[in-house]
Amino acid sequence: EGIRGSMHGVHHDIMDALEGLLCLDPTRRWGPDQVIQWASSAEAPHAFPCGELNTWPYSEECPQAIGARLPKGWARSGETIGSLDLMRIGGVQIILVDRYCEWQKSYMVDAEEQVETAYENTDTQAWKWQPPAMSAREPVATPNASTVLREGDVIYFGVNSHSSCTESLKAVISEHLGLAEDLMDMTPVSLARSPSQTAFLEFFPELVYFQFPPHCANAVLGQHCHKSVGQNALNLRSVFGINVAAIVRRDGSVSWWPGATEAQGGLVRSGDGALICKVPEWECTGSSILSASLEDIHDVLDVKRFKKRLGLDTDDLALRVWQHNVNGVHN
Numbered sequence: 001e002g003i004r005g006s007m008h009g010v011h012h013d014i015m016d017a018l019e020g021l022l023c024l025d026p027t028r029r030w031g032p033d034q035v036i037q038w039a040s041s042a043e044a045p046h047a048f049p050c051g052e053l054n055t056w057p058y059s060e061e062c063p064q065a066i067g068a069r070l071p072k073g074w075a076r077s078g079e080t081i082g083s084l085d086l087m088r089i090g091g092v093q094i095i096l097v098d099r100y101c102e103w104q105k106s107y108m109v110d111a112e113e114q115v116e117t118a119y120e121n122t123d124t125q126a127w128k129w130q131p132p133a134m135s136a137r138e139p140v141a142t143p144n145a146s147t148v149l150r151e152g153d154v155i156y157f158g159v160n161s162h163s164s165c166t167e168s169l170k171a172v173i174s175e176h177l178g179l180a181e182d183l184m185d186m187t188p189v190s191l192a193r194s195p196s197q198t199a200f201l202e203f204f205p206e207l208v209y210f211q212f213p214p215h216c217a218n219a220v221l222g223q224h225c226h227k228s229v230g231q232n233a234l235n236l237r238s239v240f241g242i243n244v245a246a247i248v249r250r251d252g253s254v255s256w257w258p259g260a261t262e263a264q265g266g267l268v269r270s271g272d273g274a275l276i277c278k279v280p281e282w283e284c285t286g287s288s289i290l291s292a293s294l295e296d297i298h299d300v301l302d303v304k305r306f307k308k309r310l311g312l313d314t315d316d317l318a319l320r321v322w323q324h325n326v327n328g329v330h331n
Helices: 002-006 012-022 032-041 166-177 188-192 236-240 294-301 303-310 316-328
Strands: 065-069 092-098 103-109 115-121 154-159 200-203 207-211 246-248 254-256 273-277
Touching (some): 065 166, 166 200, 236 303
Antiparallel strands (some): 065 154, 092 154, 103 115, 207 273
8 A cells, every 4th residue: 555555676674664665644754763774674785795786878869669569369379489480570679578477476564564565467556475477577688589478468579779650660569479450441449549559658668787897808798609719608598698789888888789799789798888778567556576686697797696507617728718719808
């Protein structure tokens, strides 16, 4: 109820502060002493060895993106990205798939006036304390040809700057998804009510930035088959589950929607940073979440965890080759 019911996904410590500061009852409203007490006991944000995650402030410089919502009763539910031939659409790159789930995490006060995690059904507004069989949505941050799409999902496309107009791209995407309709015999009223008219969302992605640590220099985003001689391969999508939306170069230029190879803009150099998308909010639910987990990002940034994730901690030869390739870029 109240502010908690309208701000899904906000950390419970933040909700405590908001409720205390905005309380209508002056006898219960927080003052300086309560704020100081809250600040000393609130849970600390996740710390990273190479700096913090920061919201990218230059959203107006980001190329436009398109979200396609798959309606209820979608005839092709259960097919894959590959079978729908979506990866062959020119001018766009599939950046993530947001799974449909009617249950979303929320925070509520229980009978003992303790803040607890609850789950709210966005269709019926019912809520429960126990996690449902299909709990809060888990986006597919690294979609590929085998990713299955189902009704209610939202698939997001990054639009290349040199692409044709978005209306043309939406028409092509709609055709591949089987959303295209015969509009010739439709009246203006039926056209306005047509599901295809509300199936798309045009937006500028909300992005989070972190700087690549030194051990990631001179490495491509893709797998071993994507690297050239003298380069390393981060394998960010397959191993870490991270889909990089852009590489921010040391000189301030940005390589948007990079591919797996150097030729596709996917080579990380010393001093570069990464941009990762947040899952867009189709509606203003306050539940925007990062498309990659904090643990996976931490595994990239922390050198010990990075070596373990790639198996370099148990392979001395592979580790020496990796270090040689990193150091070679400075020679």
